[in-house]
Amino acid sequence: MPDSSTRDRVALAIARLGPxxxxxxxxxxxxAAVAAMLAPFVFLPLSLPMRCVALAVVYFIGAWAAGRAEHLLGRKDPGEVVVDELLGQWVTMLPFASLTWPQVLAAFALFRLFDILKPWPVRAAESWLPGGHGVMVDDGVAGLEAMLVLAGLLHFGLL
Incomplete structure (x- = not known):
């Protein structure tokens, strides 16, 4: 079993998405940009059920890493914890089997818009769960809102 310092380094690396x-x-x-650039190669080629599994894995591992990072860094939801952006960005793209690069850029922009502005219920979601789960869930909600807008834009041929 790895020692606690190794687990802490792994937690920080995951929470920070590397550098x-x-x-x-x-x-x-x-x-979010790293997540968007990886999606067409790592996430979108998966079947819809496997994308759902991937999101569950990202959520639970991300919640563990984010919670550990909060403890190690001594701050609630530190800015350097960005694994939640991976979750939110990929939630935005969840139902789409393939996206063109302009559509990926639109997914990126929409997710960042909802993540930064935090319209209801994104802001409320920040306090739904404690620790790392709270870090992750608001970005998942922002991703859901961005997904709905992206789906509308695609449905009406605006992208």
Whole structure:
């Protein structure tokens, strides 16, 4: 079994999505951009049931890592924790088997818009659950809202 310092380093690496979370400018945007760029290669090729499984794995591992990072960094929802952006960005793209690069860019922009502005119920979701689960859930809700807008834009041929 790995020692606690190894587990802590792994937790921080996951929470930060490698170096994304330590980006000196807008780490959340950096994390979401990494998630958006990976999606066409890692997430979208999966079947819908496997995308749901992938999101569940990201959620639970991300919640563990985010909660551990909060403890290690001594702050609630530290800015360098960006694994929640991975969840939210991929939730935005969940129902779509394939997206063109302009559509991926639109998914990225919509998710960031909802994540930054935090319209209801995104802001409320921040307090639904404690610790790492609370870090993750609001981005999942922002992703759901962005997904609905993206689906509408695609349905009406606006993208």
């Amino acid at each position: 994304s979370g330590v980006c000196p400018v807008c780490p959340g945007t950096c994390g």
